[in-house]
Amino acid sequence: xxxxxxxxxxxxxxxxxxxxxxxxxxxxxxxxxxxxxxxxxxxxxxxxxxxxxxxxxxxxxxxxxxxxxxxxxxxxxxxxxxxxxxxxxxxxxxxxxxxxxxxxxxxxxxxxxxxxxxxxxxxxxxxxxxxxxxxxxxxxxxxxxxxxxxxxxxxxxxxxxxxxxxxxxxxxxxxxxxxxxxxxxxxxxxxxxxxxxxxxxxxxxxxxxxxxxxxxxxxxxxxxxxxxxxxxxxxxxxxxxxxxxxxxx
Ligand code: PGA
Numbered sequence: 001x002x003x004x005x006x007x008x009x010x011x012x013x014x015x016x017x018x019x020x021x022x023x024x025x026x027x028x029x030x031x032x033x034x035x036x037x038x039x040x041x042x043x044x045x046x047x048x049x050x051x052x053x054x055x056x057x058x059x060x061x062x063x064x065x066x067x068x069x070x071x072x073x074x075x076x077x078x079x080x081x082x083x084x085x086x087x088x089x090x091x092x093x094x095x096x097x098x099x100x101x102x103x104x105x106x107x108x109x110x111x112x113x114x115x116x117x118x119x120x121x122x123x124x125x126x127x128x129x130x131x132x133x134x135x136x137x138x139x140x141x142x143x144x145x146x147x148x149x150x151x152x153x154x155x156x157x158x159x160x161x162x163x164x165x166x167x168x169x170x171x172x173x174x175x176x177x178x179x180x181x182x183x184x185x186x187x188x189x190x191x192x193x194x195x196x197x198x199x200x201x202x203x204x205x206x207x208x209x210x211x212x213x214x215x216x217x218x219x220x221x222x223x224x225x226x227x228x229x230x231x232x233x234x235x236x237x238x239x240x241x242x243x244x245x246x247x248x249x
Contacts, residue, residue, distance in 0.1 A: 004223060005164070005207050005230030006032070006247045007039040007125070008237030009065065009093065010046075019046040023053035025240040031057055032247045037230070039091055041065050044079045051088030063091035063125070066099050069112035071120070081113075081120035092117040095151055096127045097170045107150035114163070115154035125164040125209070126151045127232075128191070132171035140169075141190050148194055161202030164209065165191055166232045172212025174235060181225035184210045188227035216242055219249045 014022060019042050032038045039061040042050050050062045064084035068075050071082045081092055094117060095110035105113075110126060117124040128147040130140045144167065152160050167187050169179050179187075188208045195203035210222050211232030222228055237243045 003034075003036050004249075005037045005039065005209055006249075007041065007063070007091075007166070007209060007211075007230060007232045008243060009041045009096070009211070009232055009234045010043065010237065011065070011098070011234055012043060013238055014042055014046055016046050016049040019049050020053050022240050023050060026244055027053075027057070029240065029244040032060065034059065036247065037061065038247055039063050041091075041093055044084065044087070047084065047087040047089050061090045062088050063093065064089040064122075065093050065096065067092050067094075067113060067116060069109065069116045071116065081116045081122055085120045085122055089122060091123045091125055091164070093166075094124050094126045095147065097129055097168060097173055101170070107147055110147070110151040111154045114151055118155055118159040118163075123163060124155075124159075125166055125232075127166045127168050127211070129168040129170050129173075129212070135169065135171065140187060144187055145190065145194050148191060149198075152198070157199040157202060160195065160199050161205055164207045164230075165195075166209040166211050167191060168211035168232060174213065176213050178213045178215075178218045178222070179210070181221045181228070184222060184228055185226040188225075192227055214246070216245045219246045223249055 041063045054060045067081040068078035071080050094113045099105040114124040128144045130143040134143045172179055191208055195206055207229040209230040209232045210228050214231045214233045215236040
């Protein structure tokens with residue numbers, strides 16, 4: 001597997017000025033070493049500023065948190081993958097649980113969004129994860145694998161081989177509850193197997209990130225778990241000092 005990925009999902013935090021201040025502080029703490037990939041997902045209005053602040057660090061990527069499935073049109077309030085690319089984004093989150101739960105994003109929409117992201121030449125990072133009631137009734141793997149299979153259904157095998165997946169159990173997001181590393185591994189292993197069934201050996205290059213209340217303390221053991229190739233971090237990525245420590249895991 002490639003180098004570990006540390007992805008910061010800032011959600012609805014940090015406009016352009018705060019983004020500049022955060023990244024100035026983060027870089028002053030010492031830029032990440034080359035044996036890891038760091039990605040920032042700022043709000044769409046801050047993508048260009050983030051790219052500018054990181055211009056001397058092309059190894060640090062900027063991504064977009066959500067895109068529409070069309071390239072342009074009468075979709076007030078939406079941003080397309082083409083526009084995100086034009087702003088400097090290289091990666092796009094698709095199907096984050098907050099998009100699914102709060103904004104009505106369905107599995108079929110994630111398929112169309114992944115297709116738009118691929119068309120624009122960005123890397124889709126498809127988020128999957130079960131709710132607590134689904135986990136309690138033993139439906140974790142069926143739910144996650146359904147989200148995965150539908151989400152990638154409009155991608156070619158080559159596009160699947162160059163995407164990323166983030167497993168984020170909904171009950172662990174923003175709750176302070178983190179999945180145990182061994183529980184994360186069970187799901188990551190099932191995702192890897194499903195990807196292999198779809199595209200064969202190309203599946204081995206797909207990074208599978210874990211997300212959900214990751215912090216400085218829990219990052220090392222999660223990252224050491226089987227089939228965990230990176231971390232997608234919300235709350236703990238909002239403090240530059242804490243985030244710099246996580247990135248040094
Ligand atoms: P959290 O968010 O780290 O605050 O739980 C993770 C995410 O939603 O991507």
